[in-house]
Amino acid sequence: MTAETTGRDTPAPGGSGDSTNERRQAMLDKIARIEAEQQKAVNAGGDYIERHRERGKLTARERIELLVDEGSAFLELMPLAGWGSDFAVGASMVTGIGVVSGVECMIVANDPTVKGGALNPMSLRKSFRAAEIAEKNRLPTINLTESGGADLPTQKDIFIPGGKAFRDLTRSSAMKLPTISVVFGNSTAGGAYVPGMSDYVIMVKEQAKVFLAGPPLVKMATGEETDDESLGGAEMHSRISGSSDFLAVDEYDAIRLARRCMARLNWRKKGSPPAPTYAEPDLDPEGLLELIPTDLKEPFDPREAILRIVDGTSGPGHGDNAVPFDEFKPLYGSSLCVGWATLHGHPIGIVANARGVLMSEEAQKAAQFIQLANQKDTSLLFLHNTTGYMVGTEYEQGGIIKHGAMMINAVSNSKVPHLTVIMGASYGAGNYGMNGRAYDPRFLFTWPSARSAVMGPAQLAGVMEIVMRESTEKKGKPWDADEFEGVKAFVMQMVEDQSLPEFLSGLVYDDGVIDPRDTRTVLGICLSVIDNQPIEGAMNFGVFRL
Template sequence: MTDLDTSPSPALDQRDVRREAMLAKIADLDAEHQKAVNAGGKYIERHHARGKLTARERIELLLDEGAPFLELMTLAGWGTEFTIGGSTVTGIGVVSGVECMIIAHDPTVKGGSINPISMKKTGRAMQIAEENHLPCVTLVESGGADLPHQKDIFLPAGRGFRDITRASARKQPTVALVFGNSTAGGAYIPGMSDYIVMVDGGAKVFLGGPPLVKMATGEVSDDEELGGARMHATTSGLADFLAVDERDAIRLGRRIVARLNVSKKGARFTGPYAEPLLDPEGLLEIIPTDLKEPFDPREVILRLVDGPSETNEVSFDEFKPLYGPSLVTGWARIHGRPIGIIANAQGILFSKEAQKATQFIQLCNASDTPLLFLHNTTGYMVGKEYEQGGIIKHGAMMVNAVSNSTVPAISILIGASYGAGNYGMNGRAYDPRFLFTWPNAKCAVMGPQQLAGVMEIVARGAAESKGVAYDEEAGAATKAFVEDMIEQQSLPYFLSGMVYDDGVIDPRDTRSILGICLSVIENQPIEGNLNFGVFRM
């Protein structure tokens, strides 16, 4: 077996056009990320004036020196009435040598209060922590529920408290470092955690503040009497550790994590590895500006996976290369860890491609090998020939395999991800461990032109059945409106704003992000499944 042909496919000038187009999208992405960093606006300066650290500054001090931080769902809330970032910062980082899920309330955005977006974001973070058995460190400073939105928060928010207590039952440690207010429902975040550190003179943890207590009981009290850190450390016993300031709280948090006795149960690292055969910088030049134009995913793969070495004979060991050629499958290593890769080549999934993917998923489950899905698909092929050839049952076979596969999977949308093709390629509904999107990607039930065209055909048919003339002018306006709406709703920022991915990323960062994710996955045993139910043959 040898490596694939690595000669450039598009003309040089076309590569320059693609590179410039992708760089423009990355520049726009950086600007959107900066909006999340600056979400607190003028309140950041006010926060600093009080001698307090921001959420990201707290995270930076918590992490091991030089350790990366994989921030997740940075653009949550984009395109909604809520601030980008959802008043929280979430991500995975190494604390005292231990990979941890970190959730930090942003007190510069409405006092870190919880809104529907922040609730959805922290819920996803807790799901990632559960699936990968990560200790969870929460940096607490929250005013509780954003009261004007209580109808969207109150009932589902209870799940967050349930998640904390269930994590404890799984021996998945939870640590709360309380820097400021933690009121009402927010008080239960430290209250249900395994370990609690409170900052003296800063932390205020109570179910009801002085105004509420006075209204409810007539009692007059102050913040410190009701929920001060020293009171909880000496009287109520809620605080396990009393920190003298924010930096001391972070020091104590690092010390707690160091004693957790965490070990990886699914380690797959195979030793030294070589850098990719092709320069990852070239990822900027591969994806066409028009996603209808095909490209060879092998050029992407060879820029993500380890190059040949003494322990890795080939970069990418392709499976069934001559069968079902519009889907590429095969084995590789990323940062020394084995991975099975499924990548769309020409966009459309035919019966052969579905059958090929199904067998490959079974093989990866049989060998306990994690999977990587690289999306660029318009969906399963339609038409009389393909329906008669069994595209439904073959597509169902692939979806069955994806649904019942138990090896960890990572999905990355590098191009289009439309219709049932998104399902067969392990989209968000199928619970991949992680899902990221490139800034050029699109995801919807179908392309804007196709969807608007289908609606036009239906409208013309309805007019004909009623015996009336089709209104061409109104139809054209409706078609244009629908195309624009679907185009906007299929863009990565919109999807990320709805927390349908774990982040929009620079393509050049993909290999590093995959390395972190594969390392995180190793915290749990990796066990494949061969019980896939009934395949309709």
């Protein structure tokens, strides 16, 4: 039974007591909360945004908007980086994937309205992840540069690891992944090495200032008196040092030149192209708002999500009896749903939690399916809603550890691209088996309903209570249940807060929190990016404990 047939005010599928209206409203409220937090990144510069514009300059997002092809999508990545920290939401930079002169690129733009674009520890984490995505998916990179270098009060957390950024730039060039740096303003100290190590450099006349040390530091170190333009201005670097390849008359001209550079790269995708035509999903993506129960302990049918994300049955290659999702082993290990589909014409295998808990049958089924995906060089999509692997005497004796290890082995050694979407719960080792962040998915996104932690708040507090009670009684002391209630409430709230998608996204444990209705579009962009290079599955998986 689908969401369309349940009725708006009746209990939703899966046994939950909440109605589809309640689910929908709860999801809309969560989306609104996330959007409000993301808006903080847009407004992070505060009053400096208008002051920046008064100087005749564009903001980071305005530069990106002019850079990407008209009418094309820009997939912003990690917009909540730094959330919950001492640093501005967004971590003083904007990163994402856009199409420039017909070429998909990684775009990294400093936000000069936030502390002059200075890089803090969260900026570093965000930029490293952007570089990783570019490398793994064979993307050219465009740096829209205007930064005062490192945030000096936090230099101890930046200086040592920060050298990796320069290493990544040179390695990108060696791998034939071109890097373009467009310098709009200051690019000082360590920031000077970004254009210094890029393949193509564009500097804006009378704005770009690129030097290892500014005039005050030069005077202090050497006694020489100089000015910004003579020391590191755009004209000097274009006419004398040769560090600039193109001198732009203004920001618009600089963006034009960047687009021309990209157009001349002779860039070609090396992967298999998707089907030229495909159908929209058979079920309305709006129904995704009504899918997730307000209580994540309630199960839901992931097929309801799959049929709203994958291509519909009127696409190419479908006969009269076509289905959009060909489920594999549907009668075995029914707590896990796996099967084949296409998404925006790209073939994919899907691994989705059906009832939360993973048992031996589910783990073995997943391991076999992942091997099949590698055999046929097909990308995998993991849809999370799991409380972890089953526990208890019966399951331990049945080999849940070795079967869970088998699934994790398959995920770990799989070579086809992985994409992950955390829809609901993602607890314990289930996060690992379902290809969580530690397993290097090409992309990982979360829904506003997602929760990730070692276990749920109530379970963790309950375990603590049992352990503390036993410890107290062993010491011959009375157990004070009332006193523990305060500890229990504190622990549950702490775990709940640290499980929130914005908290995890703030730590760059995902690539963004997305509206469920945008899942198909976001995954379509990701699959297109993955298509930049051939997909080759693993030849072996090491030793499976059988």
